[in-house]
Amino acid sequence: MPPAIKRKRGEGQWALGYQEPLNKNEENKKNDDGLNVRRRIIDVYSKAGFDSIDPADLRGRFRWLGLYTQRKPGIDGGKTGMLEDEELDDRYFMMRVRIDGGQLSGPQLRTIADISTRYARGTADITDRQNVQYHWIRVEDVPAIWDALEAVGLSTMEACGDTPRVIIGCPLAGIAADEVIDATPHIRDVHDRYIGSPEFSNLPRKFKTAMSGCTAHCTVHEINDVAFVGVVNDEGETGYQVFVGGGLSTNPMFAKSLGVFVKPEQATEVWRGVISIFRDYGYRRLRSRARIKFLVKDWGAAKFREVLEKEYLGYALPDGPEPAPPLPRRDHVGVHPQRDGGFYVGFAPRVGRVNGELLGAIADLAERYGSGRVRTTAEQKMVILDVPEENTGPLADALAEHDLQVHPSTFRRQTMACTGIEYCKLAIVETKQRAMDLMDELEKRLPDFDQPLTINVNGCPNACARIQTADIGLKGQLVVDENGDQVEGFQIHLGGELGTSFGKKIRGLKTTSAGLTDYVERVVRRFDEQRTEGETFAQWAQRADEADLK
Template sequence: MTTTTTRAARPRAGGDNEGQWALGHREPLNHNEEFKATEDPLAVRERIEQTYAREGFASIPSDDLRGRFRWWGLYTQRRPGIDGGRTATLEPHELDDEYFMMRIRVDGQALTVRQLRAIADVSERYGRGTADVTDRQNIQLHWVRIEDVPAIWSALEEAGLSTTEACGDVPRAILGSPVAGIAAAELVDPTPAILEIKRRYIGNPELSNLPRKFKTAISWQWDTVPEINDVSFVGVVHPEHGPGFDLLVGGGLSTSAHFAQRLGAWVPLEEIPEVWEGVCAIFRDYGYRRLRNRARLKYLMADWGAARFREVLEGEYLHRSLVDGPAAEAPRAPIDHVGIHEQKDGRVYVGVTPIVGRVRGTTLRGLADAVERHGGGRIAFTPLQKVVVLDVDPAQAEALVTDLDALGLPARPSAWRRGTMACTGIEFCKLAIVDTKDRATALVEDLETRLADVEPQLGQPVGISLNGCPNSCARIQTSDIGLKGQIVRDADGNRVPGYQVHLGGQLGAEAGFGRKIRGHKVTEAELGDYVERVVRRYVADRQGDETFAQWTIRVDDEALS
């Protein structure tokens, strides 16, 4: 498909130079755009293998270290001992450790036992045993030395895995349903479209220089958080054309949250790669490159609107009209796939819950062993930091559940374990202000005791998201209780780690962003008391089957404080 533009879309009000290539604004307007214009960042791999891995960390220049390395899934991690109050005051080189986070890209597909073992081996040999399941269905390693990166790539690629464009201003890993192809309610398996996009476009220089990151979700079910991705395809049945996909564009969270907008188009399975490329190319050509904090697709969509975006997509990129179509039906509660569920082929899948996505190489190795003992053979990750074992003989399901529970992967977790997510946090992230993984783990264990008596009354888990900074990697605005890390004042006036609270956010049928109580902050030490207080008020005061999010909309600030 050609992506050459034939006419210019309307510029933003005022006609400012926003760095939009399609409007002739090609001059780089910030340093990120300068280093991308100098060289395709994908080219850095050769220098990593031939120079930096041999000469060590000190040999790496800044534009590669803090820029182009991201195109191969590498970020420097935070140097230990730097408290959160100093995060925004230090220069990048002062925050850098001489170790890397490495993101292993998984595009919607299930992993084989062999692939899982390859990740476990790399984790144990090169990453001090780290292996976090992210909410982008990736696996994230830490403590990676530059000297070991070529060996890691070799081991992963031999198993059919990669880190290509796992980070950077590129199409990131594509979210796909962990139960694609086997779900009882699925009418069309979108996996072929995901694999075709990956084959055609990931690592393709035509799309390796976008204004910022570009996130995709493709699923028949509403289980890939489609409202908050740059582009999403969700299954829907057209009254005339049959099963296909609804197209949503322009979602994203971070410091300015936007829900994706429907374009009103119905896309058949075989057309998804072409339409996806068109959306991505619009972002490349019309995206705002002047300021990094306005360079996401959501800002272009907010300015254009869905009708204008569809007009440009059809007229300048697809050169044809899309079919009008109905909206996909969103669920009332999140679909997390936890528990034992029937597949369409008579087998079952088992969804389990690592605590806030934290596992280790030894956990993954134990998971691989358990899967081999009890059948199945495929493992998938979810956008809610869960793990799913597919294709299990029903007669083996309970034995598998027992073995996984012993690994710290329960299929029947508490509501707090099931509903809590956390980002990487200050342990490794250079943007973070507070701890998240350890704090969230401690909070889950605390709430399991504090709220054991009310848990049976909840109906569905009250979701909790802990984020180490404002960027919302753990989706604080769309969680029942979203906690944005910051430095706050305690009762004695001391500056301590704490959180700004967002309450009542949700995705799905009643999607909405969480409510903030003016001036309300919670210190890290007060967190358990606060969550207990609010949840008990909800259980005591709710009306009928009112959800936590609905309750937070109805009640006053005092009830939420």
């Protein structure tokens, strides 16, 4: 009798007939839509307390409403990958408030500040996706927090989970003098139609969107699952080029251009087509291969465009131009004119770390010197809009009194850090305070350094702080010091550049946390000494002798 023929297991793609869950996460999603946990949080868990929460909800469906359990204090990084979830879980939550497009009114910012003070022990961080994250949230308080947020038009809906996450946009949408297109109405349309809809509440993994007409390309379209980037075609019409399949983590890939031209009125429909392809054709067998970037890598941009047009849109999109190159600094820090005659004032908190009291002060200043409108950025920064020219100086001075710098050093302006071991269950090392200490010390040691330089600090390999695309990317891990002891440290990535190349790793190039500042100072000094006119750190790092990078 011939041996049985082994059938190759599929990737769990719904469109190819694979409907049965191939892992526990897929089984949980099939058993109950993550959106349904909202009712249980309100009716059951907030009343009966933490111990009443079903584990499948606690470590799964809670994410659909923006909630993760945070790390129990006192567990060192060496135990991160060794302990079970229930051993790492604290009885408190991180809560993520989605701020689509980074747009906040005065009342919205005041509400965020009040929630921080009242329910989150004052914690609040601006993320690199324009959200605000709280910590120390009790499940008993979640319904009251939701009521407060929803009263001003905010929510935590699908801020986490296998869902369409926050849509990032340029904080200057609608006011920048040089923007290609105002993406605000298209962000709002996608949000209002599809966020919280069962149509896209069961995706293979998270789905990150950017929509922007910013000439600086502040929404980093190269590393989003889908990005709509403002362009002007040969006929002088404004619209979007579409990129798909970007993402970092342990297997980084840059997004690929579809080579199309999308008219503004088509943007929502095309977004729906792209996310539908991901829902239907995305890989569901292994979580490690479930992001859309793996599908795009296997298919290529041409096939992806063909499937989009033939199966989901029902019409062909015209070819379109590629966007212009980005500006050297892809943020909006400083004082700059708006198209309406007013000014915006962008400022730099310390690696996105703020608090309820500080957010309240920012709301006061925005109201006193501007219109009250405030924006968050994808670089963990903030912007106050609509400031009369005569108010820009007094506002900058008032912000400085709160250690919010309008004219920061390169190190304050371009250092980013993820949450780190303080609260994150995946982290191995401390990040926020380490990055702040690094900034402070570099400002003292290199007071005259003024070249663009990104330093991104991450607590684990997952690259929430975009280590692979930074000039100096620091990936947290345990290393051995000169005494042979295992201590916190970092693997170093050098010369990353969005859309061009990922930072290179040099064999054995690591540092302890204690030796981090000395290393960064050394490599920055070498760059400053050796660079040619107009040469970026990434360009220098690619040509520099290996000895100069150590």
